[in-house]
Amino acid sequence: MNKRIEAVDILRGLTILAMILVNTPGTWSHVYPPLLHAKWHGLTPTDLIFPFFLFIVGISIFFAYENKPNTKSTYKKIIIRSLKLIGLGLFLNLFLPYFPLVEDFETLRLPGVLQRIGVVFLISSILFLNCNWKILLGISIFTLIGYWLFLGFMPFPNGIMPTFDRASNNWANYIDLNVLGKHMWQPDYDPEGLISTIPAIISCLFGILIGKTLSVLQKNKVFVLLMISSVFLSSGYLFNEWFPINKAIWSSSFVLVTCGWAVLILSIIYYFTDVLNLKQGAIFKYVGMNAITIYFLSSFISKSFYLTKVNNDHDIHTYLYDSFFVCPFFSEETSSLLYALAVVLFYVGLGYFLFKKKIFIKV
Structure with missing residues:
Protein backbone atom coordinates (compact mmCIF):
# COMPACT_ATOMS: atom_id res chain seq x y z
CA MET A 1 0.00 0.00 0.00
CA ASN A 2 1.77 3.14 -1.18
CA LYS A 3 -0.57 5.82 0.06
CA ARG A 4 0.05 6.80 3.66
CA ILE A 5 -3.10 6.49 5.73
CA GLU A 6 -3.84 9.92 7.17
CA ALA A 7 -6.18 8.56 9.84
CA VAL A 8 -3.42 6.53 11.47
CA ASP A 9 -1.09 9.53 11.78
CA ILE A 10 -3.91 11.68 13.12
CA LEU A 11 -4.98 9.10 15.70
CA ARG A 12 -1.35 8.68 16.77
CA GLY A 13 -1.00 12.43 17.22
CA LEU A 14 -4.28 12.68 19.13
CA THR A 15 -3.16 9.86 21.39
CA ILE A 16 0.19 11.47 22.21
CA LEU A 17 -1.48 14.82 22.94
CA ALA A 18 -4.01 13.06 25.15
CA MET A 19 -1.10 11.44 27.02
CA ILE A 20 0.43 14.85 27.60
CA LEU A 21 -2.93 16.33 28.64
CA VAL A 22 -3.59 13.77 31.38
CA ASN A 23 0.06 13.66 32.53
CA THR A 24 0.48 17.41 33.12
CA PRO A 25 -2.44 18.93 35.06
CA GLY A 26 -1.80 22.15 36.92
CA THR A 27 -2.29 20.27 40.16
CA TRP A 28 -3.02 16.61 40.83
CA SER A 29 -5.22 17.69 43.72
CA HIS A 30 -7.85 19.08 41.33
CA VAL A 31 -8.45 17.08 38.16
CA TYR A 32 -11.73 16.33 36.40
CA PRO A 33 -12.52 12.60 36.89
CA PRO A 34 -12.44 11.67 33.16
CA LEU A 35 -8.82 12.85 33.10
CA LEU A 36 -7.80 10.36 35.78
CA HIS A 37 -7.29 6.60 35.55
CA ALA A 38 -9.84 4.31 37.14
CA LYS A 39 -8.71 3.54 40.68
CA TRP A 40 -8.75 -0.19 39.91
CA HIS A 41 -11.58 -1.92 38.00
CA GLY A 42 -13.41 0.22 35.45
CA LEU A 43 -12.64 2.43 32.49
CA THR A 44 -12.23 6.17 32.01
CA PRO A 45 -11.25 8.05 28.83
CA THR A 46 -7.73 8.30 30.27
CA ASP A 47 -7.49 4.51 30.41
CA LEU A 48 -7.92 4.35 26.64
CA ILE A 49 -4.79 6.34 25.82
CA ASN A 277 -10.43 13.83 1.98
CA LEU A 278 -10.91 16.51 4.63
CA LYS A 279 -7.70 17.96 6.09
CA GLN A 280 -8.90 19.67 9.27
CA GLY A 281 -7.01 17.16 11.45
CA ALA A 282 -3.64 17.77 9.82
CA ILE A 283 -2.24 19.48 12.92
CA PHE A 284 -2.57 16.20 14.83
CA LYS A 285 -0.79 14.40 12.00
CA TYR A 286 2.21 16.69 12.49
CA VAL A 287 2.46 15.55 16.12
CA GLY A 288 1.89 11.92 15.15
CA MET A 289 4.85 11.92 12.77
CA ASN A 290 7.23 12.66 15.68
CA ALA A 291 5.19 10.92 18.35
CA ILE A 292 7.91 9.26 20.44
CA THR A 293 10.15 12.33 20.30
CA ILE A 294 7.39 14.63 21.51
CA TYR A 295 6.30 12.21 24.24
CA PHE A 296 9.89 11.83 25.46
CA LEU A 297 10.47 15.59 25.51
CA SER A 298 7.19 16.21 27.35
CA SER A 299 8.08 13.64 30.00
CA PHE A 300 11.65 14.94 30.36
CA ILE A 301 10.59 18.59 30.66
CA SER A 302 7.70 17.77 33.01
CA LYS A 303 9.96 15.83 35.37
CA SER A 304 12.55 18.63 35.28
CA PHE A 305 9.88 21.24 36.08
CA TYR A 306 8.60 19.23 39.04
CA LEU A 307 12.07 18.69 40.50
CA THR A 308 13.69 22.10 39.87
CA LYS A 309 13.11 24.63 42.64
CA VAL A 310 12.41 28.34 42.21
CA ASN A 311 13.32 30.57 45.19
CA ASN A 312 13.77 27.40 47.27
CA ASP A 313 10.05 27.04 47.94
CA HIS A 314 8.25 26.31 44.63
CA ASP A 315 9.20 24.06 41.77
CA ILE A 316 8.97 25.48 38.23
CA HIS A 317 5.73 23.65 37.53
CA THR A 318 3.97 25.02 40.62
CA TYR A 319 5.37 28.49 40.05
CA LEU A 320 4.03 28.64 36.48
CA TYR A 321 0.66 27.23 37.51
CA ASP A 322 0.16 29.55 40.49
CA SER A 323 1.43 32.61 38.63
CA PHE A 324 -0.46 32.31 35.34
CA PHE A 325 -3.34 29.86 35.65
CA VAL A 326 -4.88 30.07 39.12
CA CYS A 327 -7.76 32.50 38.82
CA PRO A 328 -10.69 33.30 41.16
CA PHE A 329 -13.05 33.25 38.16
CA PHE A 330 -12.38 29.56 37.49
CA SER A 331 -12.72 26.45 39.58
CA GLU A 332 -9.47 24.78 40.58
CA GLU A 333 -10.27 21.90 38.23
CA THR A 334 -10.69 24.34 35.34
CA SER A 335 -7.45 26.14 36.16
CA SER A 336 -5.66 22.81 36.34
CA LEU A 337 -7.10 21.81 32.95
CA LEU A 338 -6.12 25.14 31.38
CA TYR A 339 -2.52 24.56 32.41
CA ALA A 340 -2.59 21.11 30.80
CA LEU A 341 -4.12 22.55 27.62
CA ALA A 342 -1.40 25.19 27.46
CA VAL A 343 1.22 22.45 27.64
CA VAL A 344 -0.59 20.55 24.88
CA LEU A 345 -0.64 23.64 22.66
CA PHE A 346 3.11 24.04 23.14
CA TYR A 347 3.71 20.52 21.82
CA VAL A 348 1.25 21.01 18.98
CA GLY A 349 3.40 23.98 17.97
CA LEU A 350 6.54 21.90 18.31
CA GLY A 351 5.06 19.16 16.14
CA TYR A 352 4.10 21.71 13.49
CA PHE A 353 7.60 23.26 13.57
CA LEU A 354 9.30 19.87 13.16
CA PHE A 355 6.99 18.98 10.29
CA LYS A 356 7.59 22.26 8.44
CA LYS A 357 11.34 21.86 8.87
CA LYS A 358 11.00 18.26 7.61
CA ILE A 359 12.55 16.97 10.81
CA PHE A 360 11.37 13.43 11.52
CA ILE A 361 13.28 11.81 14.35
CA LYS A 362 13.12 8.04 14.16
CA VAL A 363 13.68 6.20 17.41
Whole structure:
Protein backbone atom coordinates (compact mmCIF):
# COMPACT_ATOMS: atom_id res chain seq x y z
CA MET A 1 0.00 0.00 0.00
CA ASN A 2 1.77 3.14 -1.18
CA LYS A 3 -0.57 5.82 0.06
CA ARG A 4 0.05 6.80 3.66
CA ILE A 5 -3.10 6.49 5.73
CA GLU A 6 -3.84 9.92 7.17
CA ALA A 7 -6.18 8.56 9.84
CA VAL A 8 -3.42 6.53 11.47
CA ASP A 9 -1.09 9.53 11.78
CA ILE A 10 -3.91 11.68 13.12
CA LEU A 11 -4.98 9.10 15.70
CA ARG A 12 -1.35 8.68 16.77
CA GLY A 13 -1.00 12.43 17.22
CA LEU A 14 -4.28 12.68 19.13
CA THR A 15 -3.16 9.86 21.39
CA ILE A 16 0.19 11.47 22.21
CA LEU A 17 -1.48 14.82 22.94
CA ALA A 18 -4.01 13.06 25.15
CA MET A 19 -1.10 11.44 27.02
CA ILE A 20 0.43 14.85 27.60
CA LEU A 21 -2.93 16.33 28.64
CA VAL A 22 -3.59 13.77 31.38
CA ASN A 23 0.06 13.66 32.53
CA THR A 24 0.48 17.41 33.12
CA PRO A 25 -2.44 18.93 35.06
CA GLY A 26 -1.80 22.15 36.92
CA THR A 27 -2.29 20.27 40.16
CA TRP A 28 -3.02 16.61 40.83
CA SER A 29 -5.22 17.69 43.72
CA HIS A 30 -7.85 19.08 41.33
CA VAL A 31 -8.45 17.08 38.16
CA TYR A 32 -11.73 16.33 36.40
CA PRO A 33 -12.52 12.60 36.89
CA PRO A 34 -12.44 11.67 33.16
CA LEU A 35 -8.82 12.85 33.10
CA LEU A 36 -7.80 10.36 35.78
CA HIS A 37 -7.29 6.60 35.55
CA ALA A 38 -9.84 4.31 37.14
CA LYS A 39 -8.71 3.54 40.68
CA TRP A 40 -8.75 -0.19 39.91
CA HIS A 41 -11.58 -1.92 38.00
CA GLY A 42 -13.41 0.22 35.45
CA LEU A 43 -12.64 2.43 32.49
CA THR A 44 -12.23 6.17 32.01
CA PRO A 45 -11.25 8.05 28.83
CA THR A 46 -7.73 8.30 30.27
CA ASP A 47 -7.49 4.51 30.41
CA LEU A 48 -7.92 4.35 26.64
CA ILE A 49 -4.79 6.34 25.82
CA PHE A 50 -1.94 3.87 26.29
CA PRO A 51 -3.71 0.88 24.68
CA PHE A 52 -4.60 3.15 21.75
CA PHE A 53 -0.92 3.88 21.24
CA LEU A 54 0.06 0.20 21.36
CA PHE A 55 -2.75 -0.54 18.90
CA ILE A 56 -1.34 2.12 16.56
CA VAL A 57 2.15 0.65 16.99
CA GLY A 58 0.66 -2.56 15.62
CA ILE A 59 -0.77 -0.82 12.55
CA SER A 60 2.60 0.84 11.98
CA ILE A 61 4.41 -2.50 12.27
CA PHE A 62 2.20 -3.94 9.53
CA PHE A 63 2.93 -1.18 7.03
CA ALA A 64 6.61 -0.88 7.99
CA TYR A 65 7.41 -4.60 7.74
CA GLU A 66 4.79 -5.87 5.30
CA ASN A 67 7.36 -6.21 2.51
CA LYS A 68 10.53 -6.44 4.60
CA PRO A 69 12.65 -9.57 4.11
CA ASN A 70 12.92 -11.98 7.03
CA THR A 71 16.67 -11.44 7.39
CA LYS A 72 19.23 -10.80 10.12
CA SER A 73 19.37 -7.16 9.03
CA THR A 74 15.64 -6.71 9.65
CA TYR A 75 15.86 -8.36 13.06
CA LYS A 76 18.87 -6.23 13.95
CA LYS A 77 16.93 -3.03 13.18
CA ILE A 78 13.97 -4.23 15.23
CA ILE A 79 16.16 -5.11 18.21
CA ILE A 80 18.07 -1.81 18.05
CA ARG A 81 14.85 0.19 17.94
CA SER A 82 13.43 -1.77 20.85
CA LEU A 83 16.58 -1.19 22.90
CA LYS A 84 16.44 2.53 22.11
CA LEU A 85 12.87 2.75 23.42
CA ILE A 86 13.74 0.81 26.57
CA GLY A 87 16.85 2.93 27.06
CA LEU A 88 14.92 6.19 26.73
CA GLY A 89 12.38 4.97 29.26
CA LEU A 90 15.06 3.97 31.76
CA PHE A 91 16.77 7.33 31.23
CA LEU A 92 13.53 9.15 32.12
CA ASN A 93 13.24 7.12 35.32
CA LEU A 94 16.92 7.54 36.19
CA PHE A 95 17.46 11.22 35.38
CA LEU A 96 17.47 13.97 38.03
CA PRO A 97 17.85 17.68 37.14
CA TYR A 98 20.17 18.20 40.10
CA PHE A 99 23.23 16.54 41.61
CA PRO A 100 23.94 13.60 41.60
CA LEU A 101 21.84 13.64 38.37
CA VAL A 102 20.62 10.07 38.83
CA GLU A 103 18.02 8.42 41.05
CA ASP A 104 19.04 6.04 43.80
CA PHE A 105 19.20 2.64 42.08
CA GLU A 106 17.84 0.92 45.21
CA THR A 107 14.42 2.42 44.54
CA LEU A 108 14.68 3.16 40.79
CA ARG A 109 11.51 2.22 38.94
CA LEU A 110 12.43 -0.19 36.16
CA PRO A 111 9.15 -0.50 34.19
CA GLY A 112 7.61 2.41 32.31
CA VAL A 113 5.62 3.46 29.26
CA LEU A 114 8.54 3.54 26.83
CA GLN A 115 9.96 0.31 28.23
CA ARG A 116 6.63 -1.42 27.58
CA ILE A 117 6.42 0.03 24.08
CA GLY A 118 9.92 -1.29 23.37
CA VAL A 119 9.14 -4.82 24.57
CA VAL A 120 5.76 -4.93 22.83
CA PHE A 121 7.27 -3.63 19.59
CA LEU A 122 10.05 -6.24 19.69
CA ILE A 123 7.83 -9.27 20.29
CA SER A 124 5.00 -8.11 18.01
CA SER A 125 7.37 -7.38 15.12
CA ILE A 126 9.03 -10.79 15.39
CA LEU A 127 5.67 -12.54 15.52
CA PHE A 128 4.49 -10.57 12.47
CA LEU A 129 7.55 -11.55 10.46
CA ASN A 130 7.03 -15.24 11.22
CA CYS A 131 3.25 -15.73 11.40
CA ASN A 132 0.35 -15.22 9.03
CA TRP A 133 -2.78 -13.40 10.15
CA LYS A 134 -4.59 -16.60 11.12
CA ILE A 135 -1.81 -17.62 13.48
CA LEU A 136 -1.62 -14.10 14.95
CA LEU A 137 -5.36 -14.17 15.58
CA GLY A 138 -5.07 -17.61 17.18
CA ILE A 139 -2.20 -16.47 19.40
CA SER A 140 -4.25 -13.45 20.46
CA ILE A 141 -7.36 -15.42 21.39
CA PHE A 142 -5.37 -18.16 23.14
CA THR A 143 -3.37 -15.59 25.14
CA LEU A 144 -6.42 -13.62 26.29
CA ILE A 145 -8.19 -16.78 27.47
CA GLY A 146 -5.03 -18.19 29.03
CA TYR A 147 -4.31 -14.92 30.86
CA TRP A 148 -7.82 -14.98 32.35
CA LEU A 149 -7.52 -18.61 33.44
CA PHE A 150 -4.09 -18.05 34.98
CA LEU A 151 -4.98 -14.88 36.90
CA GLY A 152 -8.37 -16.20 37.97
CA PHE A 153 -7.95 -19.91 38.62
CA MET A 154 -4.29 -20.81 39.17
CA PRO A 155 -3.79 -21.30 42.94
CA PHE A 156 -0.77 -19.82 44.67
CA PRO A 157 1.96 -22.12 46.02
CA ASN A 158 0.34 -21.90 49.47
CA GLY A 159 -2.96 -23.15 48.03
CA ILE A 160 -4.80 -19.80 48.27
CA MET A 161 -6.94 -18.99 45.24
CA PRO A 162 -6.16 -15.73 43.41
CA THR A 163 -8.40 -12.70 43.00
CA PHE A 164 -8.46 -9.75 40.61
CA ASP A 165 -8.23 -7.28 43.49
CA ARG A 166 -5.33 -4.96 44.18
CA ALA A 167 -3.67 -7.32 46.66
CA SER A 168 -0.79 -9.74 47.06
CA ASN A 169 -3.10 -12.60 46.05
CA ASN A 170 -3.45 -11.11 42.58
CA TRP A 171 -0.99 -12.97 40.34
CA ALA A 172 0.04 -9.83 38.40
CA ASN A 173 0.82 -7.96 41.63
CA TYR A 174 2.40 -11.03 43.22
CA ILE A 175 4.86 -11.61 40.37
CA ASP A 176 5.80 -7.93 40.06
CA LEU A 177 6.32 -7.61 43.79
CA ASN A 178 8.51 -10.72 44.01
CA VAL A 179 10.56 -9.97 40.89
CA LEU A 180 10.79 -6.18 40.90
CA GLY A 181 10.58 -5.52 44.62
CA LYS A 182 11.24 -1.84 45.32
CA HIS A 183 11.69 -1.08 41.61
CA MET A 184 7.94 -0.51 41.11
CA TRP A 185 5.67 2.51 40.68
CA GLN A 186 3.75 1.69 43.86
CA PRO A 187 4.73 -0.68 46.70
CA ASP A 188 2.05 -3.18 45.68
CA TYR A 189 1.71 -2.86 41.89
CA ASP A 190 3.06 -1.33 38.70
CA PRO A 191 0.75 -0.36 35.81
CA GLU A 192 3.51 -1.36 33.37
CA GLY A 193 4.44 -4.52 35.24
CA LEU A 194 5.90 -7.75 33.95
CA ILE A 195 3.04 -10.17 33.40
CA SER A 196 0.57 -7.48 32.29
CA THR A 197 2.90 -6.79 29.36
CA ILE A 198 1.79 -10.11 27.83
CA PRO A 199 -1.81 -9.02 27.09
CA ALA A 200 -0.44 -5.59 26.10
CA ILE A 201 1.30 -7.41 23.24
CA ILE A 202 -2.13 -8.59 22.09
CA SER A 203 -3.30 -4.96 21.89
CA CYS A 204 -0.47 -4.47 19.41
CA LEU A 205 -1.20 -7.69 17.50
CA PHE A 206 -4.80 -6.58 17.02
CA GLY A 207 -3.40 -3.35 15.56
CA ILE A 208 -1.37 -5.44 13.11
CA LEU A 209 -4.52 -7.30 12.07
CA ILE A 210 -6.38 -4.02 11.54
CA GLY A 211 -3.44 -2.79 9.46
CA LYS A 212 -3.82 -5.85 7.26
CA THR A 213 -7.57 -5.20 7.00
CA LEU A 214 -6.92 -1.66 5.81
CA SER A 215 -4.39 -2.95 3.28
CA VAL A 216 -6.46 -5.80 1.85
CA LEU A 217 -9.87 -4.15 1.57
CA GLN A 218 -10.45 -2.07 -1.55
CA LYS A 219 -13.87 -0.72 -0.54
CA ASN A 220 -16.32 -0.59 2.38
CA LYS A 221 -13.40 -0.13 4.78
CA VAL A 222 -15.38 2.05 7.17
CA PHE A 223 -18.27 -0.43 7.32
CA VAL A 224 -15.91 -3.36 7.99
CA LEU A 225 -14.07 -1.39 10.68
CA LEU A 226 -17.37 -0.56 12.36
CA MET A 227 -18.34 -4.23 12.35
CA ILE A 228 -14.99 -5.24 13.82
CA SER A 229 -15.36 -2.54 16.45
CA SER A 230 -18.78 -3.86 17.46
CA VAL A 231 -17.35 -7.38 17.84
CA PHE A 232 -14.50 -6.14 20.04
CA LEU A 233 -16.76 -3.97 22.19
CA SER A 234 -19.55 -6.49 22.68
CA SER A 235 -17.16 -9.35 23.48
CA GLY A 236 -15.10 -7.14 25.80
CA TYR A 237 -18.04 -5.84 27.81
CA LEU A 238 -19.44 -9.38 28.00
CA PHE A 239 -16.08 -10.74 29.17
CA ASN A 240 -16.11 -8.04 31.85
CA GLU A 241 -18.66 -10.16 33.73
CA TRP A 242 -15.94 -12.76 34.43
CA PHE A 243 -12.70 -10.81 34.06
CA PRO A 244 -13.19 -7.14 35.07
CA ILE A 245 -11.99 -4.36 32.79
CA ASN A 246 -8.78 -3.22 34.44
CA LYS A 247 -5.88 -1.23 33.00
CA ALA A 248 -3.49 -1.91 35.89
CA ILE A 249 -3.41 -5.64 35.18
CA TRP A 250 -4.31 -5.15 31.48
CA SER A 251 -7.16 -7.64 31.71
CA SER A 252 -8.36 -9.53 28.64
CA SER A 253 -11.66 -7.63 28.70
CA PHE A 254 -9.65 -4.41 28.84
CA VAL A 255 -7.76 -5.45 25.68
CA LEU A 256 -10.97 -6.18 23.79
CA VAL A 257 -12.84 -3.05 24.88
CA THR A 258 -9.96 -0.64 24.29
CA CYS A 259 -9.25 -2.15 20.86
CA GLY A 260 -12.95 -1.80 20.09
CA TRP A 261 -12.90 1.88 20.92
CA ALA A 262 -9.65 2.32 18.98
CA VAL A 263 -11.12 0.74 15.85
CA LEU A 264 -14.30 2.80 16.21
CA ILE A 265 -12.45 6.11 16.49
CA LEU A 266 -10.05 5.11 13.72
CA SER A 267 -13.00 4.33 11.42
CA ILE A 268 -14.55 7.75 12.10
CA ILE A 269 -11.28 9.58 11.44
CA TYR A 270 -10.65 7.44 8.36
CA TYR A 271 -14.05 8.35 6.93
CA PHE A 272 -13.40 12.09 7.19
CA THR A 273 -9.72 12.10 6.18
CA ASP A 274 -9.20 9.24 3.73
CA VAL A 275 -12.73 8.96 2.28
CA LEU A 276 -14.01 12.54 2.29
CA ASN A 277 -10.43 13.83 1.98
CA LEU A 278 -10.91 16.51 4.63
CA LYS A 279 -7.70 17.96 6.09
CA GLN A 280 -8.90 19.67 9.27
CA GLY A 281 -7.01 17.16 11.45
CA ALA A 282 -3.64 17.77 9.82
CA ILE A 283 -2.24 19.48 12.92
CA PHE A 284 -2.57 16.20 14.83
CA LYS A 285 -0.79 14.40 12.00
CA TYR A 286 2.21 16.69 12.49
CA VAL A 287 2.46 15.55 16.12
CA GLY A 288 1.89 11.92 15.15
CA MET A 289 4.85 11.92 12.77
CA ASN A 290 7.23 12.66 15.68
CA ALA A 291 5.19 10.92 18.35
CA ILE A 292 7.91 9.26 20.44
CA THR A 293 10.15 12.33 20.30
CA ILE A 294 7.39 14.63 21.51
CA TYR A 295 6.30 12.21 24.24
CA PHE A 296 9.89 11.83 25.46
CA LEU A 297 10.47 15.59 25.51
CA SER A 298 7.19 16.21 27.35
CA SER A 299 8.08 13.64 30.00
CA PHE A 300 11.65 14.94 30.36
CA ILE A 301 10.59 18.59 30.66
CA SER A 302 7.70 17.77 33.01
CA LYS A 303 9.96 15.83 35.37
CA SER A 304 12.55 18.63 35.28
CA PHE A 305 9.88 21.24 36.08
CA TYR A 306 8.60 19.23 39.04
CA LEU A 307 12.07 18.69 40.50
CA THR A 308 13.69 22.10 39.87
CA LYS A 309 13.11 24.63 42.64
CA VAL A 310 12.41 28.34 42.21
CA ASN A 311 13.32 30.57 45.19
CA ASN A 312 13.77 27.40 47.27
CA ASP A 313 10.05 27.04 47.94
CA HIS A 314 8.25 26.31 44.63
CA ASP A 315 9.20 24.06 41.77
CA ILE A 316 8.97 25.48 38.23
CA HIS A 317 5.73 23.65 37.53
CA THR A 318 3.97 25.02 40.62
CA TYR A 319 5.37 28.49 40.05
CA LEU A 320 4.03 28.64 36.48
CA TYR A 321 0.66 27.23 37.51
CA ASP A 322 0.16 29.55 40.49
CA SER A 323 1.43 32.61 38.63
CA PHE A 324 -0.46 32.31 35.34
CA PHE A 325 -3.34 29.86 35.65
CA VAL A 326 -4.88 30.07 39.12
CA CYS A 327 -7.76 32.50 38.82
CA PRO A 328 -10.69 33.30 41.16
CA PHE A 329 -13.05 33.25 38.16
CA PHE A 330 -12.38 29.56 37.49
CA SER A 331 -12.72 26.45 39.58
CA GLU A 332 -9.47 24.78 40.58
CA GLU A 333 -10.27 21.90 38.23
CA THR A 334 -10.69 24.34 35.34
CA SER A 335 -7.45 26.14 36.16
CA SER A 336 -5.66 22.81 36.34
CA LEU A 337 -7.10 21.81 32.95
CA LEU A 338 -6.12 25.14 31.38
CA TYR A 339 -2.52 24.56 32.41
CA ALA A 340 -2.59 21.11 30.80
CA LEU A 341 -4.12 22.55 27.62
CA ALA A 342 -1.40 25.19 27.46
CA VAL A 343 1.22 22.45 27.64
CA VAL A 344 -0.59 20.55 24.88
CA LEU A 345 -0.64 23.64 22.66
CA PHE A 346 3.11 24.04 23.14
CA TYR A 347 3.71 20.52 21.82
CA VAL A 348 1.25 21.01 18.98
CA GLY A 349 3.40 23.98 17.97
CA LEU A 350 6.54 21.90 18.31
CA GLY A 351 5.06 19.16 16.14
CA TYR A 352 4.10 21.71 13.49
CA PHE A 353 7.60 23.26 13.57
CA LEU A 354 9.30 19.87 13.16
CA PHE A 355 6.99 18.98 10.29
CA LYS A 356 7.59 22.26 8.44
CA LYS A 357 11.34 21.86 8.87
CA LYS A 358 11.00 18.26 7.61
CA ILE A 359 12.55 16.97 10.81
CA PHE A 360 11.37 13.43 11.52
CA ILE A 361 13.28 11.81 14.35
CA LYS A 362 13.12 8.04 14.16
CA VAL A 363 13.68 6.20 17.41
